[in-house]
Amino acid sequence: MAQTLIIGAGITGACLAFALSRRGDPVTLVTAHPLGGTASAASFGWLNASFHLNDAHFALRLAGLAAHRTLQALLPDLPTTWPGCLWYEAAGDRFEAVASDLAAKGYPMQRLTGAKVSALTPALGPVPDMALLFTEEGVADPAILARALIAASGARVVQARVDRLTEAEGKVTGVLTDQGPILADRVILAAGIGTADLLRPFGFSLPMLTRPGMTIATEPLPPLCPLILASPGQEVRQDGEGRLIAPAAAAHQSD
Numbered sequence: 001m002a003q004t005l006i007i008g009a010g011i012t013g014a015c016l017a018f019a020l021s022r023r024g025d026p027v028t029l030v031t032a033h034p035l036g037g038t039a040s041a042a043s044f045g046w047l048n049a050s051f052h053l054n055d056a057h058f059a060l061r062l063a064g065l066a067a068h069r070t071l072q073a074l075l076p077d078l079p080t081t082w083p084g085c086l087w088y089e090a091a092g093d094r095f096e097a098v099a100s101d102l103a104a105k106g107y108p109m110q111r112l113t114g115a116k117v118s119a120l121t122p123a124l125g126p127v128p129d130m131a132l133l134f135t136e137e138g139v140a141d142p143a144i145l146a147r148a149l150i151a152a153s154g155a156r157v158v159q160a161r162v163d164r165l166t167e168a169e170g171k172v173t174g175v176l177t178d179q180g181p182i183l184a185d186r187v188i189l190a191a192g193i194g195t196a197d198l199l200r201p202f203g204f205s206l207p208m209l210t211r212p213g214m215t216i217a218t219e220p221l222p223p224l225c226p227l228i229l230a231s232p233g234q235e236v237r238q239d240g241e242g243r244l245i246a247p248a249a250a251a252h253q254s255d
């Protein structure tokens with residue numbers, strides 16, 4: 001049976017490992033960092049299709065939401081939740097443009113007045129005049145999700161840095177790591193911002209932004225924020241332990 005080697009144990013590598021294991025394929029995961037990835041471990045974890053750059057991107061993100069629900073049906077203990085999102089990142093014409101674009105696409109949402117926003121989130125201040133409630137958006141900490149998917153996949157995990165892919169007669173034969181070589185019939189690159197370096201020797205260029213990003217977490221607090229909040233310039237959610245979580249990279253979605 002074909003041996004698959006996946007480089008990367010973030011959410012991308014973990015999803016691939018789980019999908020391949022369901023087909024019965026033997027999988028080895030190689031990761032330089034702890035299980036759960038690097039960008040995945042810093043992520044805000046908001047599952048949405050309301051933010052999108054064009055119709056194709058919207059369709060991809062909708063498919064992602066559906067895939068999260070499928071995963072949850074297969075693995076009911078996954079930590080994914082669906083609190084919905086209160087969106088008021090924009091006002092005026094831009095707010096109306098977003099509302100009409102999503103309404104035309106049939107995206108599940110409600111338009112809320114300030115009074116309704118206050119009723120839903122009493123701790124919120126200042127309260128916007130108008131907001132959209134995206135009723136079917138969710139949250140999944142990608143690092144926790146990745147670790148759960150890797151465990152469920154039964155993949156062999158190797159903690160090592162891949163220096164390069166190996167090849168013979170024009171065919172990839174595995175990888176050379178700082179722990180030695182590993183043979184494989186096929187190699188999948190799910191190495192996040194490490195992917196471009198691994199492709200370069202083959203003459204492929206993969207342009208990627210490599211901006212630093214991080215998420216801020218408070219100490220656990222009493223229940224304050226029952227929804228994902230997308231306010232002007234800042235997104236916030238409260239996790240299952242009561243911590244307020246906020247991405248520090250303002251442009252993390254458009255990246």
Ligand SMILES: Cc1cc2nc3c(=O)[nH]c(=O)nc-3n(C[C@H](O)[C@H](O)[C@H](O)COP(=O)(O)OP(=O)(O)OC[C@H]3O[C@@H](n4cnc5c(N)ncnc54)[C@H](O)[C@@H]3O)c2cc1C
Pocket residue numbers: 007008009010011012013030031032033034036037038039040041042043044045046047142160161162163190191192193194195212213214215247248249252
């Ligand atoms: C602050 C922030 C907020 C975000 N918020 C959201 C959000 O709300 N919603 C959303 O959908 N997305 C969000 N994202 C984006 C999302 O987190 C990333 O797109 C996703 O986590 C990328 O996962 P990945 O598995 O591809 O990469 P990573 O998690 O970066 O994993 C890469 C893996 O590759 C391994 N690796 C790399 N090079 C090598 C090598 N040479 N040898 C061995 N292993 C190697 C690493 O060790 C790691 O395991 C956010 C990102 C950031 C930074």
